[in-house]
Amino acid sequence: EGGAIITEPVGGIPGNFAMVGVFEKGKADVKFTAKSNGGHASAPSKGTPIARLCAFVTEVEKHSPFQKKMLPEVSAMFTSLAPYASFGLKLVLGNMWLFKPLLKAVLPKISAQAGAMLQTTIAFTMQSGSDAYNVIPQEATLGANMRFIPHQGEKESLEIIRNLASKYGLETEIIHSNDYTKPVDIHGEGYRLMEQVIAQTFPGLPSSPYVMTGATDAQFYSPVCDNCIRFAPVVFGPEQMKGMHGLNECIEYNCLPGAVQFYKNLIRAEK
Incomplete structure (x- = not known):
């Protein structure tokens, strides 16, 4: 589970590529809580729970507190893909020693997937407040999903976001958390x-x-496997990527013979 044969893994690099997952980012589910005395909406005070949560989200979205870094595995990915890119992109990817600072700045704007390979990310996914339109809540909550990168792992990333949340008077609760896996x-x-x-x-x-920005069950093999490689020998085209964890999630049945042959060849190669 993990990487696959992906169509156009990065914008501007057409065709199919076997993207082999070499590690996966850590992840956490985090709950932020803002409290107040509540009150009637006809006489609102400044800094209500929802306003403070919104200010926190706005700061994180506009000024990410996490550092961008081009990991060796990410540099190797772009070096491998460079020969298949358009001329301008090939020039940039083929000269990482020169264009690495530029790539770090523009990649998140070009591709959210590529940008997530450079830093810890946080996505705000759940929110709750008052049960009535005319009531200021005594308590409002916000849920987020974080993904940790090796250069700012679980402990450091959580400390960064906890400190930022405290600036807005928010309580931080870690619902679940695990660190990134050992790179292959x-x-x-x-x-x-x-x-x-x-x-x-x-x-x-x-x-x-390929850096796995999502989590897989392959992480549970890491304690007993020095090189836990993540690759499914099936084609993930635009339709498959669009439907992942959504409507009409599927793979093309005509790629199954190739998958069977891959596992046969792998078993023979390991003998």
Whole structure:
């Protein structure tokens, strides 16, 4: 579970690519609570619970508190994809030593997926307040989902967001949290074997390391596996990406023979 054969993994790089997941970001579900004495909406005071929550969200959205960094695995991904990019993008990706600061600045604007590979992210997903339009709530809550990057892992990222929330008088509760998984050695035997089997099964298909911005059950293999590689040998085109965790989630049935052959080749290669 994890990476797959993805169509146009980054805007401006057309075609199919075997994107091999080499680690996954950590994640947390976090609840922020703002409290007050409540009151009637006809005489509102400043700094109501919802107003403070909104101010907190606005600051996080406009000025992310998390650092952007081009990890070795992300640099390797762009280096692998560079030969297949359009001329302008190929020039940038093929000269990372020069354009890395530019990429760090523009990637989040070009692609949310690519931008998430550079930093810890936070998405605000749930909110509750008063049960009536004319009542200021005594308590309002906000739920968020965070994804941790290795250079600012679970502990540091949570401390950053907790400190920022306290600036607005918010309480922070960690509902669930786990850190990022150990990265695969992209120069090691396991990863090279995966590249060979992909090339054998899908001749001409380029492969690339890939940072998993989502969470998978593969994380539970990490304690017993030095190189936990995440790759499903099926095609995820635009329709599949659009339907992921949504309406009409599916894979094309005609890619299944290739998937079966991939696992046959992998089993033979490991003997």
